[in-house]
Amino acid sequence: MTREEIVTKLGEILEDTLGEKAAGFSEDSGLMDGLGLTSVDMLYLIIATEESFGIRFRNIGIMDLRTVGEVADYIEEALR
Amino acid sequence: MQYDPKNLLAKYMDPQDLDRLVDYPSLAAMWKARSCEFSDLVAIEDGGEKYTYAQLEADAALLRGALKNAGVSAGDRVGILAPNSYGFVKAFLAAVTLGATAAVLPPFLDGPSVFGCSMKYGLRAIIAAPALEPLCMLAAERAKVAVISTEASGAEPEPVAEVAPEDGCVIMFTGGTTGKSKGALLSNAAVMQGVLNSAYGCRNVFGMRYLLVLPLFHVFGLIRNLLAALNTGSTLFICRNNQDMFRDIAYFKPTIMVIVPALAEMALALSKKFGRNILGADLKYIICGAAMVPPYLIREYDKLGVALYPGYGLTESANLVSGNVLPLEKPDSVGLPYPNQELRIVDGELWIKGRNMMDAYVGEDETGVWEDGWFKTGDLARFDEDGFLYITGRSKEIIVLPSGENISPAELEAKFNACSLVADSQVFEDKGADGRRFLALEVVPRAAEMAKLPAADAPAILMSELNAINAKLPPFQRVSRIEIRTSDFERTKSMKIVRYKKCE
Structure with a gap:
């Protein structure tokens, strides 16, 4: 899966929970600070990402991921 | 308004389950009876280990011994400082079954706050999880509080004490909705009423499988999850990390979950996205509270075969005041009031008195809290013709x-x-x-x-x-x-909307 495909799929998950506000996001977008995800939204993001990509966030807490790019980095690494 | 549960709530419950409910005089009496009755059943599952009721009582007896060795006796106050864990459960049970009052401290407190609570509540000892023991050092040095590890061993087991209904049972922090967080002192009678109330409403209550995601330092976690489970021979699985919740569900297969609406909504969205009930096929009931429950959630969960029951409660009322036994018919209601309490509405505001109510806010100015023995909730409410309660807002949020x-x-x-x-x-x-x-x-x-x-x-x-x-x-x-809007509202830590004040 290419980086672009990963980010597109992440965008779909963000859109589930944020609706229109996810439009125009970038890899630099902050999850809680920038896009305004709540702690429950973050939980959704983590779980939906694990299910969608078939990966598992090990040894990393929800609050350790700050930007869309950091989530994409983690997914890319986990898929290797 | 008073209700007899045998008549009013009986029709919504399995009669055999209703008959097995006992109104014990204290939490100590309840635990003494239930730990024998269910001795071989699994009480707690945590960190890959299963603990039977007998094992939990044996471990609590050792901690009671450690408390006694530290000079703690009935009537003293004991802090509990531990995250959701088996250690928390045995520490809490040890304190209350020795006849002490357990002051449940949120595990995120810092050292000065632990010291502050020790002084304010007059703590004699603190039972702390090993990782949190350093936070108690200031209290140990300056307030001469004995610090005992949840893993302490070596003491002689101490039997369960005789505890009177009016004896203090627990001090719980309020959510601070009406201002700063306060410590509400609940008697054994109040907590037992809360435990009994937990059993009304669902058809079956014994031998359930609870998956705990709420904090045990909140009454919804402590009373509606932990104590409700221990009173009914149920098993409580402690989910240590909400990130693992759905893996834990797949493994443990809970039959009941007690959650806040935001979490129920998120689980529903995930279930729809992935085309399966992510809360598991065994789930029968969701108890939902701590915020207003959208009727949409009740309808959608019904389609998945899960009954979602909204309710209403306060820390000051040992959690549960009412529960909705007819969620599909009356989705906006928080239900029928539980027994042994009186509810009245004064100028739109709900006032309560009864066995489940707290004794006091410990060490706080209580001006305006009570009137002629009635606790003023600050919530606006009404009843319908069938006696169902509706919460319509907060009195201070009224717009004139x-x-x-x-x-x-x-x-x-x-x-x-x-x-x-x-x-x-x-x-x-x-x-x-x-x-x-x-x-x-x-x-x-x-x-x-x-x-x-x-x-x-x-x-x-x-x-x-x-x-x-x-x-x-x-x-x-x-x-x-x-x-x-294209984005959510600004919210408080407990996910409540931060209200606009554009005209102040």
Whole structure:
């Protein structure tokens, strides 16, 4: 899966929970600070990402991921 | 208004389960009886280990011995400082079954706060998880508080004490909705009433499988999860990390979950996205509270075969005041009041007195809290003709219109939230350029439902539904401006909306 495909799929998950506000996001977008995800939204993001990509966030807490790019980095690494 | 549960709630319960409920005089008496009755059953599952009722009692007896060795006796106050864990459970049980009052300290407190609580509540000892023991050092040095590890061993087991109903049982922190967080002192009688109330409403209550995701330093976690489970021979699985919740569910297969609406909504969205009930096929009941429950959630979970019961409660009332046994018929209601309490509505505000109510806020000025023995909840409420209770807002959130008419924003919001396209809403008073005050509405769309509509038309469809709801309201309640937001409202830590104060 290419980086672009990963980010597109992440965008779909963000859109589930944020609706229109996810439009125009970038890899630099902050999850809680920038896009305004709540702690429950973050939980959704983590779980939906694990299910969608078939990966598992090990040894990393929800609050350790700050930007869309950091989530994409983690997914890319986990898929290797 | 008083109810006899045997008559009123009996028809919603399995009669055999109702007969097995016992009104014990204290939590100590309950635990003494239930730990024998269910000795071989698994009480707690935590960190890959299973602990039977007998094992839990044996471990609590050792901690009671350690407390006694530290000079703690009945009537003393003992802090509990531990995250959700088996260690918390045995520490809490040890303290209350020795006849002490357990002051449940949130595990995120820092050292000075632990010291502050020790002084304020007059703690004799603190039972702390090993990792949190360093936070107790200041209290140990300056307040001479004995610090005992949840893993302490070596003491002689101490038997369960005789404890009277009026003896203090627990000090719980309030959520601070009405200001700063306070410590509410609940007697054994109050907590036992809360435990009994936990059993009313669901058809079956014994031998259930609870999955705990709520904090045990909150009454909803402590009473409605832990103590409700231990009173009914049920097993409580402690989910250590909410990130692992759905893996834990797949493994443990809970039959009941006690969660807040935001979590129920998130689980529903995930279930829809992945085409399966992510809370598991064994789940029968969701107990939902701590915030207003959207009727949409009740209907959607019903489609998945899960009964979602809203309820109403306070820390000051040992959690549960009422529970909705007819969620599909009356989805806006928080249900029928539980027994042994009186409820009255004074100038729209709900007042309560009864066995479940706290004794006092410890060390706090209680001006305005009570009136003639009634606890003033600050919540606006009404009853319907069947005796079902409805919470319509907070008294301090009331908007007084220039016409003198009162508007409860929450009551109006409930009407707009009934639209499945609306995730949440806020009604507030705004001021025009000419200084004229008017009611305004902002809504956050429910993305999953909006996505089912043609993208280009969705906002117009939502707006048309909102206008239709608005048009049906009495003229003085109608909002003059409606705005569809593209982001959620600012929220407090407990996920409640931070209300606008545009006209103050």
